[in-house]
Amino acid sequence: MTMLSRRNALKVAAGTVPALALGTLPARAASAPVTGVVPASLAVLDNVVKTYIAERTIDCAQLAVVKNGKLVLARGYGSYTSTATIGGQPVPSLVQPTSLFRIASLSKHITSAAILRLVQDGKLSLSAPVTTLLGLSTSGDTRLKDVTVLRLMQHLGGWDRNVSGDQLWLDHTISAVLDAPLPISHADIIEYATARPLDFAPGSKMIYSNYGYLLLGRIIEKVSGMSYEAYVKQKLLTPVGISRMMLGGSLRSEAPPSEVPYYSQYTNKTVLDGSGIVVPYPYGGFNMPNQDANGGWLASAVDLVKFAGVFDAAGPVLNSASIATMTAKPEIGISADGSWYGCGWYVRQVTGHLNTWHSGSMPGTYTYLARLQNGITYAALFNRREETGTLDYDVLSTRMNEAWSKVTTWPTTDLYSQYF
Template sequence: MRTSAITTLTSSFSLLQRARPFACGLLLVLGMPTATSCTRSATTPVGGSPRSEATVQPIDIKRLLAVADSAAQAQITAGLTPGMSVGVAQNGQLVLARAYGKANVETGVDVGSITSYKVGSITKQFTAAIVMRLVEAGKMSLTDPITNYLPDYPTQGHHVTIHHLLNHTSGIKAFRVMHEENRQRFRLDLTYPEMIEMFAKQPFEFKPGEKYEYNNFGYYLLGEIISRVTGVPYQDYLERELLRPLGLSNTMYCESSRVIPQRAAGYEYEGKTLINARYLSMHIGPAAGGLSSTVGDMLHWTTLLHGGKVVSPASFRLMTTPTVLANGDTIGYGYGLQLAELGSHEQIFHTGGANGFVSALAHYPKNGLTVVVLANSVKANPATITKALSRTALGIRVRDLPLTPDNIARYAGTYTYKSGAKTRVLKVYEESGKLHAQVTGGPAFRLRSQGSNVFIPSGNDDNQIIFTPSADRAAGLTIREGRWEVTEAKRQE
């Protein structure tokens, strides 16, 4: 079966030093669809309690710092973003925090220790946490139909539950924030009735629970439901009942008219020209992507969430349980959290994007490691830096073990696999004493041996090709992209 992957810190954080820069995947290559500073030793407390099973692994701080500086400066120099903040913590202790470039290009303000960025869809885990707290309080249930709270919502005969909204399986038509037509609409402070009139009457994409499709509108609806259950506007309830009690003083609803200390300006590019990000009303999705925050608060929040300080252990297990569709396929998404792996390390993460900003936040529970990258341009790639820092901190290195001619002969051959309705052909062959592979019509890539019949393709360190051993040659292979994206291929006789 093929499945789809889809704080405040303590005052010591103010020691953050500035770094002044010069002051999809293998399955796409294979033609397959995919789902959806301060440099210190690890002694600075971030807050909260680490999970008991987290194991501290020694981190090469010097190497981690070099990777952070190099990766951030490369993106700034390449004109991908004016500014960026990077943070790493382990088991509640600050390991590294760095600030790069400009928070505001027009005024020449540098990124600092508490520069605030819009964090986009990282907001969803906060929304999911509020829902779970309300469930714990007996004020709602995950199996409740949304019409219990939104009685006039046009479900078109479908049974849509809170659960379906949380894990993006509702089938409700999703809106694309950055679609040009929507960008014009979303300059307005649209009301709930206006949003329903505009989007809710469109046909469902699929039956609830049948498929997964990332859906901002679903989280917009969760925000409305939270408001109706609590009798308080979502953004007010979020700050009063969650953010302030947890000490997240630099995390807040980022309404444009609000005065937010140390707020970074957001940017876009027209060609190679940097421009101010176009206005987008936060009314279109406060519960989907309405927060702004800092590196420090993101690290602190993650420590608290994973340390049992936000929701109960049972609720957190539900938030981090992958979604199983009606056909039995598994999706690497829980409630407001994406679930994957990096190397052999379990990864709980989310990325975010808003007008002028992008972000990435990743946590590795068995190691107690958290990495966050925030940038003030939609062109930046924080996920790439997050991954590089995570690999460095976790000590993940791709090996390239030598192969004998007999080894190469055992793996060489032609393999076929299904990609949707199409049959793909993967040729594995020897060239200059190395093992290579190529899908018909696609680029060639080298296979680097990790031992035990496992290979990692050049150009994508996250994926694996695992050969199935047989007598004198491999009988087939498995393509793995993450924890649940698994595709079987058979040797062609």
């Protein structure tokens, strides 16, 4: 830790860093406190994130980098007011490499891995229709019978959120149509969507669908006989030593002490419990429990890069056939830019390697995870996203890609033992 960051840490510990009101946008300078380990040879990567968060006044962030299976960088940036209290007072905290963030759509490769584990164990077929698995009616559209498990994972199911809306974000509409009380449930969302026609023929094109992953979560529960969260923890996370990850709650009061707060410019949202209370958008303006299989997980960056190692080689979670399915080209082929969507990952062939990546975004959250050539895997998590149209958050991957070429020496020390 630098002398500057040590002084900042002491200020936080002493409570002299003021608590931030939920719903306000915090201003943070590049001198925000930092935690964790950044070897000198990787300072260029650390500086990319420091510049990025300073430009966007992001006050909580993380970066974790793996090289050839070893954790070589683990960093937390910023501070926050914890949900924990001492003597009735909130506890100021530094963002640690193990602090928890909402990871949004980085949940999708986790859900896909859970599905493939069921297939691997002989409990599920990728060609099984969702109508059969979940007992869904085809009265809304007979083409629903053509929606298979694999098509759900590859976003080929037939739903286009630009046409019929994103079912995960239509709570008030669904409540009104079904005359169902808020908060609505997974079952309500499925009933609403099933009664409506698909937007295109299943398998004919790829259109990103959060709803498709909601259905995958219900399939996991139906086939396994366990809750979605319990199955993932037992079959995917525990075998590789990950214990921090959990599904998140909607309200700040539901957050564990190690979870950072989230900020959005959109504050005037009605809490989705039917009370009519106006809340900051990240805290009740949308339903986190309904997001579970699509975007509901909490994790740290070190958790995400460790779990990403599951896809590097056959192991206790997935065998080689399952890993191959994760990155296989879909029936529609590849896109014009040479990439395709596998199962919870975007994929691109480079010389001798398949690069896989994904981003995540919801009010108050932007995340990015990539597995690249040369044995590099990294995850970066932030507690804000672009909502004003003035700053491009997606430039992170371009800047990181440029930074790799400037690293001349990679550390050989493995930091995993410090965090697991």
